[in-house]
Amino acid sequence: MINLELVLPEIFLSLSIMFLLILGVFKKESSKLIQNISLIVLLITAVITFNETLGKNETLLFNESIIIDYLSSFMKIITLLAAFLALAMSSNYLRIFKIFKIEYPILILSSVLGMMVMISSNDLIVFYMGLELQSLALYVLATFNRDQLKSSEAGLKYFVLSALSSGLLLYGCSLIYGFTGSTNFNFIANQLSSDEYALTFGIVFILVGLAFKISAVPFHMWAPDVYEGSPTSVTLFFTMVPKIAALTVFIRFLYVPFLNLIDQWQMILIFLSIASMLFGAIAAIGQNNLKRLVAYSSIGHVGYALAGLATGSNDGIQSSVIYITIYIIMNLGLFSCLLMMKRNNEYYEDIDDLSGLSKNHPLLSLSLLIILFSLAGIPPLAGFFAKFYIFKSVLQQSMYFLAIVGLLSTVVAAFYYLRIIKIMYFDKEKEKYDTDHSLWLKFSLTASTLLILIYFVFPSQLIEVVSRINII
């Protein structure tokens, strides 16, 4: 007997998507309605996930191909909430660009569904299925502003490169299947014998595919272009939500079937992590477009999250999860600011457009200041604690090189964050921006700023929640 209530969130979400599609076909001018329903659906799914699965013991479903445990439930809730806010914040932006269509929320919902499948997957095939579902939705989202050349280019680029990486990933899956005789994670773990070099090849191919999805160096090439070209509301979605899912798969894939081969993949992860941290920090310095800059900074932040995974310890996993959670909070705030930079129905996205912001919009620039210092990892803001946990778990394994390189790259990264602050606070002011922002935008900016600011008062809460994640 299968406990269907454990997959109730996914079932509910897929039924809602179908319902919304039909609704969209039969009802004219329904974009606003569908947007609102989608928001409610995301919230309800989060509530169902919270009620039905969080706190349940680890359960395997459907021939052990789906796993429901604390990690998957936690990550699903974060995904749903982040997607909810990303969708809620996007409506004004879409309206101005005249792309406020019914497909937008539905595509977001289907990519979220794909991510939830990915997060729960305990089998290579299921994982691949979820991955493709979310990617397919994301390709379309990237090109959503189809009248704009840059957006189409972004979508196409993302599609081609992503297809390539999916191919590599599938090849890796086939190698692993060939040498272990199964696609199931638990089964592979039991079958493992470490002298199979071909298995290492399989791991490497899959890691490449995954690294592409979270844009870790050297598989990051697509990120700056896609982030810049996509509509800002989609970029917001890109920088947060897919990363949660891909990181979860990273954790699951490395720590369930291949924990015994840690010697083989640890080096790869350390390399990915160091390269991402350094490259993210250095390449961002020369950027003038805020969205490109965010792309590079997100590459850097992924590097820190990977540093936690490279440790091979439970503490490391937990610190990565904490890192990605705090990163998402900071990112939400950052993008709220970006979405607020509009004047006469035109959005501005260059760094110079922030010039002298502190004179015209003191509160907005103060929030951005706090968010940027937090992204740079300066205490006592939340970003510092995120880095602190990562380096704590890294140093527990005596990986001094990784820790020192990581911390030095925070210094380099501090430079470009400071540059934005300098432009906001030290330079001459420009014209004022509009202030008629939607409630959700204001809400997410205030909420994320306050969370970042007062995180140091209650640092234990998040740790307590995350400490229930036990993979090993």
Added chain:
Amino acid sequence: MNFPILSSLILLPSIGAFFLFFTKSKKEDNKTVKYVALFTSLVTFFLSIYLWILFDQSTSEFQFIEDRVWIEGLINYKVGIDGISILFIILTTFITPLCIISVNNSIQKRLSEFLIAILIMESFMIGVFCSLDLVVFYLFFEAGLIPMFLIIGIWGGSRRVYSAFKFFLYTLLGSVLMLVAIISIYWISGTTDVVKLYELGIDAKYQNLLWLAFFSSFAVKTPMWPVHTWLPDAHVEAPTAGSVLLAAILLKMAGYGFIRFSLGLFPIASEIFTPFIYTLSVIAIIFTSFIALMQEDMKKLIAYSSVAHMGFVTLGIFTIQQQGIEGSIIQMISHGLVSAALFLCVGVVYDRMHSRLISTYGGLVSIIPKYSVLFMLFTLAALGLPGTSGFVGEFLILMGAFKDNFLVAVIASFGVIIGAAYMLWLYKRVIFGKLINQDLKQMIDLNKSELFILTCLAIPTLLFGFYPEPLISTIEVSISDLIKVYNMNLTGY
């Protein structure tokens, strides 16, 4: 004692800043904002004086300890003070109100934001001096970068952006290695609680690397030669109140860190690296004194003299003699008072003439006599004339140094002479000489608030010069116990 007096000290300025954020005052008249800030900082000051009265001088144990679980099983929020920290806390709370009074003329724009930055800065600095957990210490130590970056960058001079970046990145670069060391200590010893670490000690084989990591942070902050180059830039570009905070208190965080952490936690490494510190200190004393001689800009000159003075401080600390460390602390307090006063003196003429170049001035004595008298007092205190607090510090440091290493002491003593040379020469060129620049005749003498601030600084400078007993009796027991434990640890391994 159940009342959390230290936490209230840390929080008070921040609460004041929080209220300032919501205080609206009319554009032309910024008085309300200023009074709120001043009131907050004065309350903090009186609270810290009350703390000094309650403070028990007869023991080196940490007092007023508050210990709360902060991150479950990882970090405790632990604060407490001993004889060494209390003086720095009082210095902080004493200098801050003076800074706030001094902003009268120099800060024209965004006054309330400036005061918020200064008050938040005060919170962090008090936090640095009373935290008894390495992570909490690091938090306060680093957090101070944010307000200081903004103070230099928003209200600074023409090259403010460059200086603000240099200040921020230099100090951050130094500090991240300290973070690595702190986390490593957690894994080596299982705690970051300073009191427990004093008892446990740290395994000898790790001490050298850890010491170096802490050193990299403190050396930048002190600043020691050759990583001192951010200081002249930061000082020159920062607004007067910012320079005062920077010179008087921020630099002391590193000296305090050396005593509390380098000596306290890593005695073996400290012993090994003493010659290294001696060399750097002596170079700093001689080399930067010569550089100071050549400066055209008054603020830059005083900034370089700060580096030289801090050279004495590091020299004194690593003599590991009672006199040496006492001298270092008194030198730091005295430098806090004197350099603050000197920067304010420069600020006074800068506000009137908008020039910091020495060549602009000359012959001021006949135009602004009150200013000239006070400036002379602080010049003499800076060069260590007997009867001023500067003398007590330098004398004790050299005494300690002679006990430990004759050669170093002799070279350092030469530094005193060069110090006298550049300070007196500065004074001569600015105050005496012929009055060439006719614009100077328009200058007005000190106004009431300036006179008040400088007098406030002059009184303790003279008082502690003639009667350093209150300072010494506060730190004496703490230092002698520190040295006792240090020597015990050294032989214990």
